[in-house]
Amino acid sequence: MDESYNTLADGRKGGKPHLAVTGAKLGEMTVDTSRGPAVVPAWLFTLEGYDSPLKQAAAVPPKLPQPPIKRASNVPGYPIDRLVKISADGRSVTVVALQGACDNSPHVGAWETPDSVVLSADVTGKKRDGVCTKQGKLQQVTVKLDRPIWDRVLLDAITGKPVAFKPLHGPSPSWS
16 A cells, blocks of 8 residues: 555655545556556545545556567658557457648558557658648547457557557546
């Protein structure tokens, strides 16, 4: 419990949270993962002046492992912003990809291995010729897979990191 409580105080002046904790009990909370929502053990801190407890994951996650691929260099395209949906049969994933304001729709290609699916986002061409601003916009793209994603990790080719699951709308995982 002390380690979870101390994470609340990180970065606070004097090392103490600004809320008065009057009690704590073990419970659970829902967090977003790359595979969708998961229920994890949590400390439920009772706060002075609040009816609902503050939920803090009971286990502090370790440092993330190194990605199984390296960051791409000199590769055109954009990083994948997030995963928003996996189809019921696991044969397609919907991600949010960045595109330039003057670009046509983004295209997301998939390279599949037994253990991972590497996604690479680029654009199919420009909407117009001439001067264009450097604005970017996010757009959903559905990628069809040769076989279901199931237990394979979804990776971004540009960053080399796992693509995070973040639904388009919903509560923040820390307040669920």
